[in-house]
Amino acid sequence: xxxxxxxxxxxxxxxxxxxxxxxxxxxxxxxxxxxxxxxxxxxxxxxxxxxxxxxxxxxxxxxxxxxxxxxxxxxxxxxxxxxxxxxx
Amino acid sequence: xxxxxxxxxxxxxxxxxxxxxxxxxxxxxxxxxxxxxxxxxxxxxxxxxxxxxxxxxxxxxxxxxxxxxxxxxxxxxxxxxxxxxxxxxxxxxxxxxxxxxxxxxxxxxxxxxxxxxxxxxxxxxxxxxxxxxxxxxxxxxxx
Numbered sequence: 001x002x003x004x005x006x007x008x009x010x011x012x013x014x015x016x017x018x019x020x021x022x023x024x025x026x027x028x029x030x031x032x033x034x035x036x037x038x039x040x041x042x043x044x045x046x047x048x049x050x051x052x053x054x055x056x057x058x059x060x061x062x063x064x065x066x067x068x069x070x071x072x073x074x075x076x077x078x079x080x081x082x083x084x085x086x087x088x
Numbered sequence: 089x090x091x092x093x094x095x096x097x098x099x100x101x102x103x104x105x106x107x108x109x110x111x112x113x114x115x116x117x118x119x120x121x122x123x124x125x126x127x128x129x130x131x132x133x134x135x136x137x138x139x140x141x142x143x144x145x146x147x148x149x150x151x152x153x154x155x156x157x158x159x160x161x162x163x164x165x166x167x168x169x170x171x172x173x174x175x176x177x178x179x180x181x182x183x184x185x186x187x188x189x190x191x192x193x194x195x196x197x198x199x200x201x202x203x204x205x206x207x208x209x210x211x212x213x214x215x216x217x218x219x220x221x222x223x224x225x226x227x228x229x230x231x
Binding site: 013015016017019020021056060063064065079081082083084 | 137139141142145203204205206207208209211220222223225227229230
């Protein structure tokens with residue numbers, strides 16, 4: 001029988017207001033294989049109740065903006081960020 | 089080409105020196121400076137925070153897009169992070185082109201794209217509190 005990982009590890013980074021709401025700049029998180037970015041974020045919302053709904057957040061995977069449905073891999077860097085400044 | 093996120097002061101002349109060359113007849117440089125008011129309130133200072141490992145590649149991507157649209161353009165961009173006082177320069181985009189019309193257009197396009205897509209956030213310290221500026225929205229900060 002093939003070996004199946006029971007969990008993969010990702011490095012999570014929060015920026016700006018999300019960093020303040022999470023109370024953390026970075027954390028290591030274990031999630032089941034096949035987890036998507038949205039699953040990772042919902043797991044984090046379970047740990048940090050102050051994190052906002054996904055609608056007002058963007059996800060980045062390995063330093064590129066990514067869709068919420070993207071599956072994460074062991075060793076990935078996952079970042080959750082607010083909308084950027086914009087400005088007039 | 090040069091793309092920087094830096095905690096120190098930005099010298100627009102240095103970026104211009106990067107983009108200037110004998111075939112360029114125009115250099116257009118945009119400098120964003122810290123304004124002393126927002127939303128009708130006085131502002132004391134700003135804090136900028138960057139996801140630097142992502143911000144620099146995003147800037148490079150914008151530079152590459154400028155060169156696709158204006159093939160003769162040369163581009164340099166820098167954004168400062170940390171605490172900035174009123175009047176200090178937070179961001180500079182400098183573009184050289186053979187002629188002025190394309191230099192103006194490319195520079196404007198570059199700063200607009202930077203504001204939309206480069207992961208850098210502004211925290212405003214104002215008379216009525218401290219706020220994160222998220223696009224059109226202003227949200228109270230905790231720290």
